[in-house]
Amino acid sequence: MAERYAISKVNVPEGAAVPELVKMKMEKEEKLAEEKKQALAAKQKAREEERAKLKERTVAYEKEYADTAAELVKLRREAKLNGNFFVEPEAKLIFVVRIAGIMKMSPKPRKVLQLLRLKQLHNGVFLKVNKPILNMLKLVQPYVTYGYPSLKTVRELIYKRGFGKVSKQRIPLSSNDIISDALGKHGIHGMEDIIHEIYTVGPNFKQVSNFLWPFKLSSPKGGFVNKRHGYCEARGGDWGNREELINELLGRMN
Amino acid sequence: MATARPVVSIYNFENPSEKTGTMPMPVVLQSPLRPDLVREVHRDMAKNKRQAYAVKPKAGYDTAAESWCTGRAVARIPRAPGGGTHRAGQAAFGNQARGGGMFNPTTIWRRWHRRVNVTKKRHAVACALAASALPPLVMARGHKINQVAELPLVVSDGIQSLTKTKQAKEALKKLGCGEELQKVIDSKSIRAGQGKARNRRYVKRLGPLVIYNEDNGITRAMRNIPGVECAHVDRLNLLRLAPGGSFGRFVIFTEGAFKKLSDIYGTLKSGAPKKKGYTLPRAAMANADLARIINSTEVQSVLRPKMERYTHGIKRNALKSKELMEELNPGSTERRAVQLKSSQKGTPEYDEVQKKKKARIEESKKYNKEHKKGDETFYKTLMKAFEAKAAADAAKKAAEKADDEEDEE
Secondary structure, eight states: OGGGBOOOOOOOOTTOOOOHHHHHHHHHHHHHHHHHHHHHHHHHHHHHHHHHHHHHHHHHHHHHHHHHHHHHHHHHHHHHHTTOOOOOOOOOEEEEEEOSOSTTOOHHHHHHHHHTTOOSTTEEEEEEOSHHHHHHHHHHGGGEEEEOOOHHHHHHHHHHHOEEEETTEEEEOOSHHHHHHHHGGGTOOSHHHHHHHHHTTOTTHHHHHHHBOOEEOOOOTTOOSOTTSBTTSTTOOOBEEOGGGHHHHHHHHO | OOSOOOEEEEEOSSSTTSEEEEEEOOGGGGOOOOHHHHHHHHHHHHGGGOOOOOOOTTTTTOSOOEEOOSSSSSOSSEEOOOSSSTTTTOBOSSTTSTTOOOSSOOOTTSOOOOOOOHHHHHHHHHHHHHHTTOHHHHHHHTOOOTTOOOSSEEEOGGGGGOOOHHHHHHHHIIIIIHHHHHHHHHTOEEOSSGGGGTTOOEEOOOOOEEEESSOSSHHHHHTTSTTOEEEETTSOOHHHHSGGGOOOOOEEEEHHHHHHHHHHHOBTTTBOTTSTTOOOOOOSOSOOOHHHHHTSHHHHTTSOOOBOOOOOOSOOOTTTOHHHHHHHSTTHHHHHHHHHHTTSTTSHHHHHHHHHHHHHHHHHHHHHHHHSSGGGSHHHHHHHHHHHHHHHHHHHHHHHHHHHHHHHO
16 A cells, blocks of 8 residues: 555755745655555566566466366367267357347346346357356347357457456556555456466356456448348357357457 | 735815825724625615605596406496497506506505615725725725825815816816816716606716714805715715715815714724714624735634545456456466467477367377276267167067968968
């Protein structure tokens, strides 16, 4: 807290008589300036330590991502080798984007969209895949499109459009301090921690995802196919689950 | 208000450059300044001298007019009866009719006067007196007091015995009111508006108000001097002390009157001897110097230090700004540099990548050699199916051909 003391300098011309109140103020400011200097030094030290740790963690995460990808490849090859079928792991993470506007929404889907924090057109949120979430998505299928984001998509969304909820305000994630202050108690101190928690749907996914303000995406460059119809329909459409192909859409919306 | 009462000099009315004595300032003249109160009380008091006006009660209705109703190709407004004159059949009664009554006729029973609480009136007078002791307020009101020696201006009692206007004018001029009196004379002009036809032809500015204790001729001496007004100290009128609701009238006290102010109003502790149950107004704040209060040690010692505001600045995109990416993802520039190096020939990173690539290709070749030779490769198994079918077809054709040849023979 002492780092944020606002110290005001009083300019006293040479040889001028200093009024009593001004003198008192100057003394007080001097003391505060000293405290501030010490606090800033301590903060700088703590910051350097934090950054070193974050660097280590980031390298570990990158290794983890590479390893899991390599593992999957190995298993696929093994299965083919043995003439077996490799059952791909089910997705753990989905990214949902609201496709429909606000007008003329039935109450039930409207409420579900509110609960999912999709209150505006082209808002997006990360969700964990579990039975309750899937059932909720079933209710709002025609109004959203969703899929399984890749690591690249997750990174880009969070770096480009990542804002955090800090005392109910939408604050840009311009510094790791903001993240550390909000999520430090869950062991999340930086951007890469957030990305890891989201992508691997860790134990603190809920807290991290809730900390992230719903993403406000642009309309896709190149457009939608047809928002009135479902993605899986033959006549071409946009709503519903488009699995891996959400990444293509998000590449155009981010 | 915590300061000691200042002392006011009394000027000799015949020779105003000499002072005949001093007197402490009465507590009235140190009352808190309440322009809002003075304005309010003045507004209401000024209404009390009004004379009623109204239209005649019967105005516009002194006809036996009746509407002709429908069917006669005229508007349905009441019309004057009879015949033989222009007036017959003309519209009457309505505010739109010629000769009809007005809308919402003015009445004499309009509430012309206002009552003001006595205490309020007294507070307003105290306030106005206090304002007249302050040069900036008096100047702001428009009085020319640059030549006046002191405010409040107290003159020896001799002035009360003046009988000749000439003498009175001289006395005032000697006291420094010459500019003020001249201002009044210069300001005489014809009133704008109908008042000029209603016996209020001329307007002029107001000059000094002379407050006396004993009238030994002063009122009659002063009454013909344009702009000058006189008032007895017992009967001070807010409408004179704060004309138009603005306090700060230029007031000249006589010695006796000035002394009597303390007798009439007393102090905050004693109350006003001559006004039953009345005590002078108290200020809402004993110490109104906010800057001093805020900067006092008592207040400052309990405050937490002022903090810098959180500034988040404009959001920058870390994917575009290498600086920001390094800030958010420490070590990313290093890693990126290594990654870039690995595509530059000659660097150890490049060699590393090439080594891995080679190993991968070797691995792949070995695998192929093991598993993709012989008859069990994908292509061979695929073609086997075709070959089988092709062989079957060829056999069938051959059989048919053989039959045909047999038939021919």
